[in-house]
Amino acid sequence: MPSITLLAQSILSGMFVGALYGLIGLGLSLSWGLLRLINLAHFAFAFLAAYLCYQMATMGMDPLLTLVVIVPLFFAIGAALHWAMARFQITPFNSLLVTFGLTGIVEAIIQSIWTADFRKLESSYAEHSFKFAGLYVPLPELITLALAAGLSFGVWSVLRYSDLGKALRASAEDAPIAAAFGVHQQRNALLLAGTCSALASVAGVCLALGFTLAPSQIYAWIGVVFAAVMLGGLGRALAPLLAGIVIGVSEAVTMAVTAPSWAPLVSFTLLILILLIRPGRVA
Amino acid sequence: MTPDSPRFNRRTVLGAGLAALNGVAGTAWAQQGPIRIGSTLALTGPLSATAQIHKIVGEIFIEQVNKRGGWLGRKLEWLLKDDQSKPDLARTLYEQLVTVDKVDLLMGPYATPGILSAMGVAQRYGKVLVHHTLGIPALAKYEMSFPAWSLGTDPGNTVPASVFDALAAGPKPPKTVAVVTSKFPPIQFMSAGAREAIKKRGLTEVLFLEWDFGNRDFGPIANRVKDVKPDFVWVGAIGLEGNMLLDAMKKIDYVPPQHFYLYPSPGPLVTLPEATNALSVTIFEEHPPFTNAAGATEFINLYHERAKAANLPDISVEVQAAASYTAWQILEAGVLATKSLDDKAIGTWLKANRVETIQGRLRFDGTGQYGDDLMRVKQVQDGHWKVVWPKNYAAPGATLRAN
Numbered sequence: 001m002p003s004i005t006l007l008a009q010s011i012l013s014g015m016f017v018g019a020l021y022g023l024i025g026l027g028l029s030l031s032w033g034l035l036r037l038i039n040l041a042h043f044a045f046a047f048l049a050a051y052l053c054y055q056m057a058t059m060g061m062d063p064l065l066t067l068v069v070i071v072p073l074f075f076a077i078g079a080a081l082h083w084a085m086a087r088f089q090i091t092p093f094n095s096l097l098v099t100f101g102l103t104g105i106v107e108a109i110i111q112s113i114w115t116a117d118f119r120k121l122e123s124s125y126a127e128h129s130f131k132f133a134g135l136y137v138p139l140p141e142l143i144t145l146a147l148a149a150g151l152s153f154g155v156w157s158v159l160r161y162s163d164l165g166k167a168l169r170a171s172a173e174d175a176p177i178a179a180a181f182g183v184h185q186q187r188n189a190l191l192l193a194g195t196c197s198a199l200a201s202v203a204g205v206c207l208a209l210g211f212t213l214a215p216s217q218i219y220a221w222i223g224v225v226f227a228a229v230m231l232g233g234l235g236r237a238l239a240p241l242l243a244g245i246v247i248g249v250s251e252a253v254t255m256a257v258t259a260p261s262w263a264p265l266v267s268f269t270l271l272i273l274i275l276l277i278r279p280g281r282v283a
Numbered sequence: 284m285t286p287d288s289p290r291f292n293r294r295t296v297l298g299a300g301l302a303a304l305n306g307v308a309g310t311a312w313a314q315q316g317p318i319r320i321g322s323t324l325a326l327t328g329p330l331s332a333t334a335q336i337h338k339i340v341g342e343i344f345i346e347q348v349n350k351r352g353g354w355l356g357r358k359l360e361w362l363l364k365d366d367q368s369k370p371d372l373a374r375t376l377y378e379q380l381v382t383v384d385k386v387d388l389l390m391g392p393y394a395t396p397g398i399l400s401a402m403g404v405a406q407r408y409g410k411v412l413v414h415h416t417l418g419i420p421a422l423a424k425y426e427m428s429f430p431a432w433s434l435g436t437d438p439g440n441t442v443p444a445s446v447f448d449a450l451a452a453g454p455k456p457p458k459t460v461a462v463v464t465s466k467f468p469p470i471q472f473m474s475a476g477a478r479e480a481i482k483k484r485g486l487t488e489v490l491f492l493e494w495d496f497g498n499r500d501f502g503p504i505a506n507r508v509k510d511v512k513p514d515f516v517w518v519g520a521i522g523l524e525g526n527m528l529l530d531a532m533k534k535i536d537y538v539p540p541q542h543f544y545l546y547p548s549p550g551p552l553v554t555l556p557e558a559t560n561a562l563s564v565t566i567f568e569e570h571p572p573f574t575n576a577a578g579a580t581e582f583i584n585l586y587h588e589r590a591k592a593a594n595l596p597d598i599s600v601e602v603q604a605a606a607s608y609t610a611w612q613i614l615e616a617g618v619l620a621t622k623s624l625d626d627k628a629i630g631t632w633l634k635a636n637r638v639e640t641i642q643g644r645l646r647f648d649g650t651g652q653y654g655d656d657l658m659r660v661k662q663v664q665d666g667h668w669k670v671v672w673p674k675n676y677a678a679p680g681a682t683l684r685a686n
Binding site (some may be wrong): 002003005006009010013014016017111115116117118120126129131136138141211212214216217220221251252255256259260261263264 | 327330331332335368466492493494495497498499500502503504506507509510522523526527530534535536548551596
C-alpha cells in the first residue's frame with residue numbers, strides 16, 4: 001500500500017502535469033470550438049516554441065524572457081496559417097489532414113536543426129524547488145501551473161465579458177447572424193488563431209522548462225491532450241485546465257498505486273467514455 | 284648458347300608465367316571495380332542520433348581499408364541507404380541492395396527491429412549479415428548472421444549476474460533492490476533477468492515497475508522509488524530515460540544509494556551531476572586494457588576527430604562505436620581469410636574461427652552465433668565512465684563506489 005506522502009506527492013505531480021495538458025489544450029479547444037479547425041499543428045508549434053526557447057536559453061537568455069520573442073512570432077504564424085486555411089476554404093475535416101501534414105513538416109525542420117537526439121534545457125529554474133508540508137514543489141512545474149491558470153482565467157474573462165469574446169462566441173454559434181449584427185468575422189478569426197498559436201508557444205516554453213525534448217515526442221502528447229479537450233468541452237477556456245488536472249491526477253495516482261504502464265489507459269479510457277456517453281461534447 | 288646469353292630454364296619460365304598470371308589476375312580484380320558493400324542506417328527518424336555514430340565509424344573503416352589497398356586487391360565502396368528508422372523500409376532497401384544494386388556483401392543496420400528486417404532478406408538470398416547491436420541473441424535465428432556486440436548467448440542472466448557480482452564485491456552490498464524498467468523488449472528481458480538474479484541471491488525486491496517506451500513523466504516513478512528506500516535501483520532505461528528519472532528524483536530531493544542504467548545515452552548521463560556513481564555496462568571504454576587492442580588508439584583518435592566535426596554531443600568511443608567498428612572487422616576477417624566474396628565460405632569460416640577485434644577475440648559458435656559475454660560494469664566517476672568490474676578490466680585505480 002503506498003504511503004500518504006507518496007500519494008500526496010503523486011497528486012501534486014499529477015496537478016502539475018495536468019496543468020500542462022490544460023495549457024496545451026487551451027488553444028486547441030478554442031481553435032476547434034470557435035474556429036471549427038482541428039489544428040494538429042498546435043502540438044508541433046508547441047514543440048517548435050520549446051526548441052526555440054531551448055536555443056535562446058542556451059545562448060544565455062532567460063527561458064521565461066524568451067516569451068517576449070516567441071509569443072509574437074507564433075501569433076503571426078498562427079494568424080498566417082489561418083489566413084491560408086480560410087483562403088483555400090479548408091473544411092474542418094480537411095484541416096485535420098492539412099495540419100497533420102504540417103506537423104510532419106515542422107517535425108522534420110526541428111530534426112534537421114536540432115537532430116533527433118534528446119535535448120534538455122538546463123536552467124536556473126530547474127535548480128529550485130520548495131518543500132511545503134513535506135511535499136516537494138519544483139519551480140518549473142509551479143511556473144507552468146501559474147501560467148496555465150492565469151492564461152485560462154484570462155481567456156475565460158475575455159470570452160465571457162468582452163465584446164470581442166461575445167463576437168467570437170456568436171460567430172461560432174451562428175456565423176451568418178453574427179455577421180448580420182456587424183461582427184467582423186475574418187479579423188476576429190485571425191486574432192483568435194494567432195492567440196491559439198501564441199498559447200501553444202507558452203505551453204512550449206513550459207515544456208522546455210520541465211521536460212526533455214525530442215522531435216518524435218510531439219506525437220506523445222496528442223492523445224492525452226485531446227482527451228483533456230474533449231473532457232472539458234470545445235471552445236471553453238477553463239475546462240481544458242480542469243479536465244487536464246483530472247486526467248493528470250488520475251494518471252499519477254494510477255502510477256502510484258499500480259504501475260506506470262497503466263497510466264495511459266486512464267486518459268484513453270476517459271476519452272472513449274466521453275465519446276460514448278456525451279458525443280455532443282465534441283460536435 | 285653463350286655464357287652471357289640469358290638462360291631460360293624451366294623454373295624461370297614457370298616463375299615468369301606465374302608472375303604474368305598473377306599480374307593478369309590483379310588486373311582482372313582491378314577491372315572488376317570496387318567491392319560494393321550495401322547497408323542501411325537510420326539516417327533520419329528517431330534512431331538517427333545513434334545511427335550517426337555507425338555512419339562515422341563505417342566511413343572511417345572504409346577509408347582505412349582503402350588506404351591499405353582494399354580487400355583482395357579491390358577498393359571498397361559503401362552503398363549506404365537511409366531506412367528512416369523504419370524496419371519495413373529497411374527490409375525493402377536490403378531487398379533493393381541485393382536485387383537491384385547487386386552489392387557484393389551486406390552490412391547490418393543499427394537497432395534490433397531494423398536488424399531483424401535485414402536478417403530476413405539476408406536469409407532469403409543466402410547473404411552473410413554482420414550486425415551491430417542486436418540485444419536479444421535468441422532472435423538471431425539466421426545461421427549466417429554474426430553479432431558484433433558480444434553480449435554472450437544468455438545476456439538475460441549473465442549481464443545482471445555481472446552487475447550483482449560487482450555490487451557484492453563493492454563497499455555497500457545491497458540487501459533491497461528496486462527494479463524499474465522500460466517495456467522495450469531488449470530492455471525488458473534483461474530486467475527480467477535482474478529479477479531472477481535478485482531471487483537467486485536471496486536479496487529482497489522491494490519494488491518492480493514498468494513503463495511504456497516513450498513515457499513522458501518520471502515523477503511518479505521517482506516518488507515510488509523514494510518511498511521504498513532501496514539499497515540499489517536497477518533502471519532498465521534506454522536513451523535519456525535514465526536522465527529523466529534522475530531529473531525527477533532530483534525534484535523530490537532523492538539520491539539513490541546505488542543505481543544502474545542499462546542502455547543510457549552515454550554522453551548526457553556522464554555529464555549529469557546526479558549521475559555520480561551511476562553504473563552501466565559496456566564492451567569498450569577509452570582506457571586500458573581496452574585501448575591495448577591493435578588499432579584501437581588509431582580508431583579512437585580518428586573517431587574523436589570525425590565525431591567532433593559532425594557535432595555529435597558525445598565524441599567518445601564506447602558501446603555503439605566499438606560494436607560498429609567490430610562489425611566491419613568481422614566482415615574483413617571473413618573476406619581476407621577465405622580470399623573470396625562468397626557468402627557461404629565467409630559464413631562457414633566465421634563460425635569455425637575466432638576473430639581479433641577491438642573488443643577482443645570473438646567467437647561465433649553459440650546461440651544466434653553469439654559467443655562470450657564481454658559486457659563489463661562501468662561507473663560514472665569524476666565525470667567519466669570507468670570500468671570497475673571485473674577487476675582485470677577496471678580502469679587504472681578505479682574501484683566501485685557508492686553514494
